[in-house]
Amino acid sequence: MTTDIASAIAEAGGRIDGLMAELLPRRTDDVLSEIVWYHMESGGKRVRPALCLITCEALGGTPDEAVHFALAIEILHNMFLVHDDIEDGDTVRRDRPTVWVKYGIPHAINSGDYLLTKAQEIVLLSDVDAERKLKLLDAFSRTCRTTIEGQALDIHFRADERFTIETYLHLVRKKTGCYLACGLVGGAIVAHAEDAVIQALWRLGDNMGPAFQIRDDVIDLTLGKGRGGEIGCDIREGKASILYAHALEHGGRDDVNTLRHILLKSRDETSPDDVQWVIDLYERCGALDYASQRADELVQEAYGVIEELPLASKDFFKQLARFMAERKS
Amino acid sequence: MTTDIASAIAEAGGRIDGLMAELLPRRTDDVLSEIVWYHMESGGKRVRPALCLITCEALGGTPDEAVHFALAIEILHNMFLVHDDIEDGDTVRRDRPTVWVKYGIPHAINSGDYLLTKAQEIVLLSDVDAERKLKLLDAFSRTCRTTIEGQALDIHFRADERFTIETYLHLVRKKTGCYLACGLVGGAIVAHAEDAVIQALWRLGDNMGPAFQIRDDVIDLTLGKGRGGEIGCDIREGKASILYAHALEHGGRDDVNTLRHILLKSRDETSPDDVQWVIDLYERCGALDYASQRADELVQEAYGVIEELPLASKDFFKQLARFMAERKS
Numbered sequence: 001m002t003t004d005i006a007s008a009i010a011e012a013g014g015r016i017d018g019l020m021a022e023l024l025p026r027r028t029d030d031v032l033s034e035i036v037w038y039h040m041e042s043g044g045k046r047v048r049p050a051l052c053l054i055t056c057e058a059l060g061g062t063p064d065e066a067v068h069f070a071l072a073i074e075i076l077h078n079m080f081l082v083h084d085d086i087e088d089g090d091t092v093r094r095d096r097p098t099v100w101v102k103y104g105i106p107h108a109i110n111s112g113d114y115l116l117t118k119a120q121e122i123v124l125l126s127d128v129d130a131e132r133k134l135k136l137l138d139a140f141s142r143t144c145r146t147t148i149e150g151q152a153l154d155i156h157f158r159a160d161e162r163f164t165i166e167t168y169l170h171l172v173r174k175k176t177g178c179y180l181a182c183g184l185v186g187g188a189i190v191a192h193a194e195d196a197v198i199q200a201l202w203r204l205g206d207n208m209g210p211a212f213q214i215r216d217d218v219i220d221l222t223l224g225k226g227r228g229g230e231i232g233c234d235i236r237e238g239k240a241s242i243l244y245a246h247a248l249e250h251g252g253r254d255d256v257n258t259l260r261h262i263l264l265k266s267r268d269e270t271s272p273d274d275v276q277w278v279i280d281l282y283e284r285c286g287a288l289d290y291a292s293q294r295a296d297e298l299v300q301e302a303y304g305v306i307e308e309l310p311l312a313s314k315d316f317f318k319q320l321a322r323f324m325a326e327r328k329s
Numbered sequence: 330m331t332t333d334i335a336s337a338i339a340e341a342g343g344r345i346d347g348l349m350a351e352l353l354p355r356r357t358d359d360v361l362s363e364i365v366w367y368h369m370e371s372g373g374k375r376v377r378p379a380l381c382l383i384t385c386e387a388l389g390g391t392p393d394e395a396v397h398f399a400l401a402i403e404i405l406h407n408m409f410l411v412h413d414d415i416e417d418g419d420t421v422r423r424d425r426p427t428v429w430v431k432y433g434i435p436h437a438i439n440s441g442d443y444l445l446t447k448a449q450e451i452v453l454l455s456d457v458d459a460e461r462k463l464k465l466l467d468a469f470s471r472t473c474r475t476t477i478e479g480q481a482l483d484i485h486f487r488a489d490e491r492f493t494i495e496t497y498l499h500l501v502r503k504k505t506g507c508y509l510a511c512g513l514v515g516g517a518i519v520a521h522a523e524d525a526v527i528q529a530l531w532r533l534g535d536n537m538g539p540a541f542q543i544r545d546d547v548i549d550l551t552l553g554k555g556r557g558g559e560i561g562c563d564i565r566e567g568k569a570s571i572l573y574a575h576a577l578e579h580g581g582r583d584d585v586n587t588l589r590h591i592l593l594k595s596r597d598e599t600s601p602d603d604v605q606w607v608i609d610l611y612e613r614c615g616a617l618d619y620a621s622q623r624a625d626e627l628v629q630e631a632y633g634v635i636e637e638l639p640l641a642s643k644d645f646f647k648q649l650a651r652f653m654a655e656r657k658s
Contacts, residue, residue: 110412144446
């Protein structure tokens with residue numbers, strides 16, 4: 001059944017690209033258009049907008065009415081990537097130089113700003129009545145703001161010794177959970193879903209966001225995140241991952257001191273031996289096992305939220321939860 | 330009469346601060362709140378929100394209904410300052426270190442993003458019916474997007490030899506005109522003004538934006554912009570000002586080569602002698618006189634737009650135009 005969801009997502013994702021070409025026109029005489037398309041054409045699986053459209057359909061709505069919101073979510077996602085790459089100092093994304101490397105920091109900041117405001121403008125174009133449009137705008141603005149609050153915590157807690165697993169979960173609910181749920185919520189609003197369903201979908205994000213992010217933290221140490229195949233980007237960035245939180249709580253004092261010392265090094269100063277030392281520590285103190293187990297628990301909790309949903313399509317949402325937790329970044 | 334407008338602006342500006350404290354709460358345990366308030370408390374004259382409220386009142390509306398929009402404009406203005414300071418490499422704003430200098434570039438980018446999305450959220454809270462709310466959101470999104478398009482041109486054309494006065498006017502209408510008009514437009518929407526009035530107010534921005542920006546370009550060379558009293562910031566930044574455009578068109582080849590050479594230098598490489606050389610060139614080739622004359626013409630054109638306004642309060646808008654053109658940055 002998960003295969004069905006995967007193909008439904010692939011199909012729905014394709015519907016976004018046409019609208020994107022129309023509403024974000026590609027112009028050769030315009031520096032902003034060039035920069036935006038340099039980033040957008042580099043790929044991305046359009047998973048978030050697809051989740052919006054198939055949720056709308058599963059709840060009996062008309063996906064055509066949700067297509068603007070779906071596109072706005074995809075643009076927002078890309079906006080965050082452009083700004084995060086500057087903030088994290090990432091130089092490669094989807095195997096190409098990141099926007100700030102290619103066009104400089106000023107243009108990269110400004111084109112992220114453009115994508116954010118363009119996304120808001122596209123939500124306003126939604127082909128729905130004023131009441132649902134205002135609800136969509138409300139969900140969208142809340143998502144933007146919450147995600148950015150999460151990013152502030154993420155920057156703040158890099159290599160911070162006071163970081164805990166609770167703080168991690170709070171951070172990730174804000175930074176990842178809200179905007180994972182937002183597409184589902186938008187699809188539900190368009191489908192005239194009742195408030196209880198919408199609230200449950202936000203709660204689903206509170207479980208699925210961390211489940212997804214924890215797997216992403218682990219993938220960074222095992223497969224790499226598709227940034228030139230590099231392993232351990234999060235370690236080079238000093239990122240406050242669940243593995244770091246667990247090691248702080250369970251490592252000995254010497255291990256913790258060495259760990260923080262490595263995470264505080266700049267990206268260029270961090271050697272391959274440093275990265276390997278951290279991975280060994282995470283294995284040694286059980287952080288990797290703990291992370292996998294915690295992700296599984298969060299998916300189970302998500303199933304619990306879905307069980308309480310006042311709707312017929314519970315099976316669909318369970319498959320969706322499984323799909324979201326298992327997919328690669 | 331201009332004095333009356335100045336005091337009306339001072340009074341209206343004060344009404345914004347209370348709402349800001351409520352909707353942008355100041356928290357001691359939150360890094361984002363600390364950064365935002367570090368910037369917001371540094372001052373600013375609240376001119377843009379005041380223009381919104383007094384326009385609403387002049388057109389027979391209820392200013393209380395416009396107060397959220399007015400606050401959103403002020404927050405947007407500050408968001409642009411935070412990001413522009415990074416993009417321009419400005420280290421001092423209102424005689425204090427800029428946000429990126431104090432908190433680092435990652436937090437500065439992210440807190441600008443926060444202000445942008447918070448401003449959108451505050452427009453959504455406006456105490457008006459759904460129809461006017463959607464119009465307000467539309468005007469606000471259009472303004473954000475247009476201003477950012479202007480900023481892209483500004484970055485793109487720094488020290489560019491193809492820069493012309495026409496390009497300058499196009500750039501400044503986008504970067505400065507639209508969001509100068511936006512407060513007036515928001516006040517008019519709240520006051521149920523007819524579409525012809527709203528369109529005229531946008532056109533007013535097309536004249537007043539350049540008039541205001543040209544005076545700002547001149548002020549930078551005479552009085553400085555309040556960034557530690559420094560003269561010639563625009564020259565250090567290589568900014569594409571009207572003076573630069575005029576000098577490109579009217580200077581000799583050697584002068585133009587030296588001018589571009591100086592503008593292309595980094596801020597630190599630009600000496601006080603370089604700055605003085607450029608000011609002398611601008612005087613010698615008549616750029617300073619031309620700029621003042623062009624600003625006067627734009628104000629006269631604005632009067633023409635106002636004459637066509639289908640409303641009784643034309644005198645009010647003429648005073649407003651004069652006030653906007655004369656005030657210091």
